[in-house]
Amino acid sequence: MFIDKAKIYVKGGDGGDGLVAFRREKYVPDGGPGGGDGGNGGNVIFRVDEGLRTLVDFRYQKHFKADRGIKGRNKTQHGANAEDLIVRVPPGTVVINDDTHEIMADLTRHDQEVIVAKGGRGGRGNAKFATANNPAPEIAENGEEGQERWLVLELKVMADVGLVGFPSVGKSTLLSVVSAAQPKIAAYHFTTLTPNLGVVDVGDGRSFVMADLPGLIEGAHEGVGLGHEFLRHVERTRVVVHIIDMAATDGRDPFDDWQKINNELTLYSAKLGERPQIVVANKMDMPDAEVYLEEFTRQLAEVDPSIRVMPVSAVTKNGVQELLYKVADLLETIPDMPLLEDLVDLSERKVFKFEAQDDEEFTIRRENDTFVIESPSIEKLIKRTNFSTQEAVERFARILRKKGIDQALRTRGAVDGQTIQIGDFEFEFVEKE
Incomplete structure (x- = not known):
């Protein structure tokens, strides 16, 4: 699970x-x-x-x-x-x-x-x-x-490569072909509901981890569909492999799909939209795929001529090996880096410590005839004081005087016998002679 x-x-x-x-x-x-x-x-x-x-x-x-x-x-x-x-x-x-x-x-x-x-x-x-x-x-x-x-x-899954795209574009099929992973594959949308990881052996001594991530839909950055449950995992990947259904199944427009997915990535995170991306035209074994590919390439060149489209067929494995070489070559140019730049410093230290400093300041407010003192350091002192002995009580009183709390209470109008409350602890104010 x-x-x-x-x-x-x-x-x-x-x-x-x-x-x-x-x-x-x-x-x-x-x-x-x-x-x-x-x-x-x-x-x-x-x-x-x-x-x-x-x-x-x-x-x-x-x-x-x-x-x-x-x-x-x-x-x-x-x-x-x-x-x-x-x-x-x-x-x-x-x-x-x-x-x-x-x-x-x-x-x-x-x-x-x-x-x-x-x-x-x-x-x-x-x-x-x-x-x-x-x-x-x-x-x-x-x-x-x-x-x-x-x-x-x-x-957030730790993978070098993340497969993104609309549901049923062939991401799970591609992962099953290039690795030993066995993701669930079926002819309906949202077959993949959780990330699947596979180690890909390129065949020339290189390897990388690939993640088949759940399908995106429009509005995912706002949590629509699998939404954030999917996008959380894309953040970790160093390279995005964008799978396009070039057979235009169910009357889809490949170029429109490419624009919508990229828009979702950018809206979720500007840095994610800038992640290195390889566009893969899948299902090239299907009828009319070549026609759609020609039109898709033309439209893509008008937006960004530098983007190269890699035609493949995950079913027949045509073009798959060339894709693996391309991914491995790209990964070699990208250094390992923390992808959550706004996190704490991830140095070589093995243990990180988070210690809150005591707050020496205090506030006093009046609730009817009771003076309420708010101070984290004094509340901590109360919990550490064993009030069963007179010496401990006197020590506690000395600390309050040293912090200026007695004088502050007098300034606020506290008199003998008035109730003072600190956290769950209550006592009577006594004017020291």
Whole structure:
């Protein structure tokens, strides 16, 4: 089953909590703090596996969660970091953040990796909070939550050559003749509903990958018919082989077909319209094909005299070998290049990381008698603070004062006993004397 689009949920593992503990050793009556840090949560990592050709696995599993880090231990022992969760994806997978619709990664090379959800940091144990003024703190942090997000995966087939054209012009027949691929072939429109790939051996030591792509119709750039489901895959191809039904089956006009298909490619992507193209006049074994070819060549020369038409018959194989030589020669002149130019830099780095920076700014608004503070960094601090000890509460209050939140609340009119809300956390404002 060929699946080329999937929506999944990923979550990095939460960090392990830090520990409050004290040394209790023989002959050491006043042992210092000995609580260790928690381990980091595991990352969710996508890794390219060239053995995969479809996203079908994501049809049955849509949630991927990495393990959380281990809690800190006594004697300042660090909790173990969790193992990363490796998710295998096929080459040609584009990873899109479903919330922002931004492209996070374009995965094309075998073993290429990207972190799609980073695990949370482990919380610090009380040994890390010891100071000269407070040598035995009872403060430890909770582990940080791992990143979580919904992702859309789009697979764009990795092929050197893409066969394009209206339905039933002979694309599948040609692929079956020049490779070992066995696409479905029948005498009705839209026989091919998903891309078929085949490795073509030219016969002189050269080879390339050819994709038989579903047929286009007018309006495809707007999603009509197979629309975007087809055009997504054309983006990857280095050379476009445009198949024309030169037998004018069903009263079609070969030149009109050529114009409409090229128009759809250009409307979908200007760069796609500029892709190197070979025009192939297929079904030359049919009656009147020579007459239509002569008229088609004349009309084409008026538009662009440099375009050469290659007459072939996929059924009788006449002209097919010459076509393969032509394609192979053209591919040698075109360097390998990323075809999604607006993506992140695809350097030789194996792992890409996407880390959001903490936002130190905050906003305060009033809802009736409640002051609501919005600040990503403060909300993160709340989640990491263990409010079960008085020292932790006092530390949290000091941080708010240092950030200027207390003064900002006074300026807005906050008085003793007024409710302050930060995320899901509420507390009373107390004017410090």
